[in-house]
Amino acid sequence: MGDYLKPIPVADPDSAPFWAACREHRLLLQKCAACGAVRYPPGPFCPHCRSRSAEWIRSAGRGKVFSWIVVTHPVPKDVYAGDVPYVVALVELDEGVRMASNIVGCAPSEVRGDMRVEILFDDVAPGITLPRFKPAETPSR
């Protein structure tokens, strides 16, 4: 992982399939095998029916902006100085779960609430792929 100084996601038994799929440019979500509820972040139990039985489904990677921030003051300064301003957003996926990510591919000032976005995969370092979002190009549903 060499020169990559930003926070590195440390996969655990709950999250390993999620990050492995990101490396293959697929977004996976956990779906309860008992009640069908989709959840994120991954976890050992279904919070709706408490089943431990789950399957991984592929997300279409589309959604809309629920809220967002524009980071203008880098913290840690040396790590993010070259990145500001950057956008962190809560994206509501069409599958009904919310995830934190970045909005790229447009100026930070162009981000709007409820803006349609779609996924892109960013291979930031060997073995680390982050799911980010950009303004949707394909027609929204």
Added chain:
Amino acid sequence: MWTLRDKYCIAGIGETAYSKASGRTVLDLASDACLKAANDAGVALEDIDGIVSFNFNDSVPAIAVATGLGVPAAQYAVDYAGGGNAANLIVLAAAAAIEAGLAKNVLCYRAMNGRSGFRLGGGRELSARGVTQYTAPFGWITYPQAMAMWCRRHMLKYGTTSAQLAAVAITCRQNAALNERAMQREPMTLEDYMRSRMIVEPFRMLDICLESDGACAVLVTSAERARDLRNRPVHIMGGAYGGGPNQGDDLFDALRWPDHAHNYSKYIAADVWKSAGVGPGDVDVAEIYDCFTYSVIMQLEGFGFCHEGEGGRYVQGGRISRDGELPINTHGGLLSEAYIHGLNHVLEAVRQLRGSAGARQIAGAEIAFTSAGAMTCGSAMVLRR
């Protein structure tokens, strides 16, 4: 729900100076504030049998204070893992411990070198484990960054403006000008606010609380014992701790929170008022947790001082100033007095109810409200003289 209305009191308060560099150990700060609170109440350390604190791995444990001050019989020496959410919780917990017979006189403190030592606002571990693996890799790391997301959501949903956030910051600063203990006392105008550096949109520098070295402590005992002590007791009428569904995996995480346009306050308000037997309209002075300007607006809504979505308009026009309908943060709050994680709000409420707040005194204050927390969980109390 809290069922101990008026049975327990805050009988003593103590604090250190607030600074950017105390030059003292956290143990020194904690012990100093605790000793002052015991002396203020007139309770000998030999009669202290409980010490409760909360921390973020940035403090000293209660047993260390007991050991350092030579408290001979500290039976209920307990540390809560928490942030601002716990500042009223530890007071309620102290009363609950006494009610259960676990202690008789309990010191509650918060102590830290929050600027010169462990800076809570400065960042977190860069290895993203647990729930942090779903946030930090995207450059979402600090508490200002976490809470800006909430503020934006409130703006989106209700049209809250920067000028409304400014009204909170300016009010706190006006109050701090009258408080010799406050770390920031120079006047602040709307123009100053607007010109302050953007840190993480929608937050400017002046939306974000201070970082402080210091400590606060209170002594909690039964109303019966408090009657015979040195200072006028302040009664705990009601209070609550908690939040809504999906409070998250830690104090940063709110990925599954229902809607970031409201916070924990909405979920505990009913218990707070019901337990106290009064309502928002009965409050003479409110010390509301202000780690960021927006958190005051969300709590004014959540606790029912105004309707949901109206907090932005409520804070404008002087309603929350010293001579307004609901004076808030009369000491200057976390924004301008010091960041002692909300326990300094409790001390100020006690001073107001004792009538000892000096130039800041709200005339005739009989009932005070305090709160602690900004995101998915928090605590609040109603106090009376």
